[in-house]
Amino acid sequence: MSHILVSPLNWGLGHATRDIPIIKNLLDHNHEVTIAACGNARSVLEQEFPGCRSIEFPDYPVPYSQSRFFLPKLFAFFPLILKSLSDERKNLDLILAKDCYDLIISDNRLGVFSSEIPSVFITHQVHYHLPLIFWPAELLAVAMNGLVHEKYRHIIVPDNPPDGITLAGKLSRPGTEATKKRVYFSGILTSTQKVDGEEDLDYLVMISGPEPQRTRLEKILLPQVNTIEGSRVILLGRPGNHAMQKQSDTCRVIPYASTREKENLMNRAKFIICRSGYTSMMEIAELGKRHALFIPTPGQTEQEYLSWYYEKKSWFHSQSQYRLDLSTDIPIAQQPGYTGFPGMQKTEDNVKRLYDQVLARYLDR
Amino acid sequence: MDDLVVTGALGLIGFYLAAVLLLFAIYSVARLLYISLTAGDFGLALGVTVAILVAGSLYLAIGCWLHETDRI
Numbered sequence: 001m002s003h004i005l006v007s008p009l010n011w012g013l014g015h016a017t018r019d020i021p022i023i024k025n026l027l028d029h030n031h032e033v034t035i036a037a038c039g040n041a042r043s044v045l046e047q048e049f050p051g052c053r054s055i056e057f058p059d060y061p062v063p064y065s066q067s068r069f070f071l072p073k074l075f076a077f078f079p080l081i082l083k084s085l086s087d088e089r090k091n092l093d094l095i096l097a098k099d100c101y102d103l104i105i106s107d108n109r110l111g112v113f114s115s116e117i118p119s120v121f122i123t124h125q126v127h128y129h130l131p132l133i134f135w136p137a138e139l140l141a142v143a144m145n146g147l148v149h150e151k152y153r154h155i156i157v158p159d160n161p162p163d164g165i166t167l168a169g170k171l172s173r174p175g176t177e178a179t180k181k182r183v184y185f186s187g188i189l190t191s192t193q194k195v196d197g198e199e200d201l202d203y204l205v206m207i208s209g210p211e212p213q214r215t216r217l218e219k220i221l222l223p224q225v226n227t228i229e230g231s232r233v234i235l236l237g238r239p240g241n242h243a244m245q246k247q248s249d250t251c252r253v254i255p256y257a258s259t260r261e262k263e264n265l266m267n268r269a270k271f272i273i274c275r276s277g278y279t280s281m282m283e284i285a286e287l288g289k290r291h292a293l294f295i296p297t298p299g300q301t302e303q304e305y306l307s308w309y310y311e312k313k314s315w316f317h318s319q320s321q322y323r324l325d326l327s328t329d330i331p332i333a334q335q336p337g338y339t340g341f342p343g344m345q346k347t348e349d350n351v352k353r354l355y356d357q358v359l360a361r362y363l364d365r
Numbered sequence: 366m367d368d369l370v371v372t373g374a375l376g377l378i379g380f381y382l383a384a385v386l387l388l389f390a391i392y393s394v395a396r397l398l399y400i401s402l403t404a405g406d407f408g409l410a411l412g413v414t415v416a417i418l419v420a421g422s423l424y425l426a427i428g429c430w431l432h433e434t435d436r437i
Contacts, residue, residue, distance in 0.1 A: 132437075
């Protein structure tokens with residue numbers, strides 16, 4: 001039995017939830033897993049794995065912006081992030097001094113690696129997307145990513161290889177030799193599972209993501225959702241508020257749903273309206289959903305790129321929240337020209353292959 | 366200090382320095398353009414304007430080429 005330290009970033013729940021199938025697989029192989037995280041990411045993993053030890057391990061401040069100008073705020077946040085990175089390195093030394101580990105799995109936490117313990121890094125962004133006007137900064141970011149990746153044995157990218165059906169487009173395309181040498185394309189990884197059953201819900205609206213943009217989208221979407229025909233469920237993504245509100249016989253508003261409730265609703269939905277975050281994309285690919293409308297978070301270049309990429313591929317329709325009109329955007333998104341994601345290998349196979357081809361070589365079998 | 370943090374700090378200093386240099390260059394060119402116009406030296410003003418347009422177009426053309434060739 002080996003001991004693994006798993007440490008996801010707490011910028012949204014996506015990093016923690018995509019680690020769930022990996023942790024399950026490690027536990028199935030009778031390994032011991034310690035979770036080192038903070039905030040909601042830690043809470044989700046503690047709920048999912050009550051038998052695992054969990055350590056409070058703070059990460060970086062979240063530079064989300066009230067306006068669509070996310071990048072200037074991110075640049076201004078760099079010194080704070082650097083300070084947090086320095087603290088993260090010191091805290092990691094303390095954690096590693098207290099216990100013995102055979103493997104470290106860092107999900108997008110830049111400072112969670114060791115020169116003595118094999119360390120792997122999970123990210124779907126080996127290439128950051130910036131607006132074209134900032135192309136020198138994009139090239140610089142690719143080079144900086146290469147420097148970070150040199151610290152790890154493997155860079156695990158939860159996407160298909162670039163020569164196949166890639167869900168993250170250029171974001172998962174390695175740009176430096178250091179990254180190319182270490183990259184392993186695992187395929188999609190998500191805790192959401194497909195359940196055979198009837199699709200009896202016409203629309204599922206998931207209003208999620210960081211504040212204050214989540215509340216803004218709620219204010220834009222709620223009045224519009226009342227005007228569409230059919231059964232509708234709206235998930236508001238407000239943690240701490242569990243009281244269900246019923247708007248009408250065909251419309252339910254759920255302030256906060258557990259991961260299992262959300263999985264059930266996603267399985268039942270014929271049409272999904274959500275942010276174009278990569279975790280949601282992997283969930284939709286896993287469930288094989290064909291019809292959806294994506295609304296990128298303003299200023300989040302990753303989501304804006306994915307929306308553009310899926311339009312270009314004619315997979316899904318996207319619309320800016322500032323120009324959103326459900327009465328016209330839903331019919332567009334339902335046109336047969338939008339095919340949904342092509343078929344691809346699912347999490348169950350991907351996580352087994354990841355274990356056999358990468359993780360197992362560092363663990364007792 | 367950890368080498369990743371040192372690299373990050375150096376990168377950050379370089380980034381901010383580049384931003385300051387860029388702002389200084391924009392200020393200097395704008396000042397030169399203003400002085401040439403107020404002094405009635407329209408030849409110089411035209412030259413500076415053409416240089417700005419050429420440099421800007423070149424910058425955008427490189428960006429578009431990198432994008433079209435899938436490098437960014």
